[in-house]
Amino acid sequence: FILFCAGSGVTxxxxxxxxxxxxxxxxxxxxxxxxxxxxxxxxxxxxxxxxTTRQRLLEVGRGFPVEARTSTAHDxxxxxxxxxxxxxxxxxxxGAGLDVPTPTATALYGILAPWKDGTP
Numbered sequence: 001f002i003l004f005c006a007g008s009g010v011t012x013x014x015x016x017x018x019x020x021x022x023x024x025x026x027x028x029x030x031x032x033x034x035x036x037x038x039x040x041x042x043x044x045x046x047x048x049x050x051x052t053t054r055q056r057l058l059e060v061g062r063g064f065p066v067e068a069r070t071s072t073a074h075d076x077x078x079x080x081x082x083x084x085x086x087x088x089x090x091x092x093x094x095g096a097g098l099d100v101p102t103p104t105a106t107a108l109y110g111i112l113a114p115w116k117d118g119t120p
Contacts, residue, residue, distance in 0.1 A: 001038065001087075001090075001091075002034075002035055002038030002039065002042070002057060003035075003057055003060060003061070004070075004087055005034055005038055005087050005088055005091050005105065006031045006034035006035050006038065006057070006061065007021075007031070007061065007064070007070050008070040008071070008072035008073065008083075008087060008088075009030075009034050009072075009087070009088050009104075009105065009108040009109075009112075010027055010030050010031050010034065010108070011069050011070045011072070011073040012070065012072040012073045012075075012076050012082070012084075012108075012112055013030075013108045013111050013112060014027055014030075015073065015076070015077075016069075016073075017066065017067055017068060017069050017073075018061075018064040018065065018066060018067075018068045018069065018070075019065075019066025019067060019068075021061070022061070022062055022064070022066065023066075030104060030108075031061055032058065033103075033104040034091075034104050034105060034108075035054060035057045035058065035061075036054070037091060037095065037100070037101075037102045037103075037104055037105050038091060038105075039053065039054055040095070040100050040101075040102075041091060041094045041095050041098060041100050041102065044095075044098040044099075044100045045094065045098065071083075072084070072087070072112075076112070076115055079115075079118050079119035080118055081116060081117050081118045082112055082115055082116045084109055084112050084113070084116050085116065088105045088108055088109040088112070089109055091105045092105050092106050092109055
């Protein structure tokens with residue numbers, strides 16, 4: 001879930017491929033922030049994760065094929081509805097219910113919200 005929120009949020013929000021996320025420091029910072037927000041929500045919910053989870057999620061993010069895009073980025077480009085209510089939106093709602101700040105997820109959800117039901 002955390003990996004999907006980070007990858008889909010950044011590639012759809014920036015309308016780019018994963019290679020751009022990996023090589024653009026500002027985009028990589030957004031990816032890292034989404035991972036950290038997801039981990040903070042998981043911790044607040046009492047979900048036990050290994051200490052290496054953050055490192056592993058970042059390694060996976062760095063290892064994606066550079067030409068790859070997430071399904072959310074494809075759907076946005078194709079004018080289809082976006083699953084952001086179940087990804088970024090869920091992260092935002094869970095964070096709010098647990099008093100865990102999710103500013104990055106909130107911003108990306110807001111950026112993508114006009115297209116959540118397809119091309120407006």
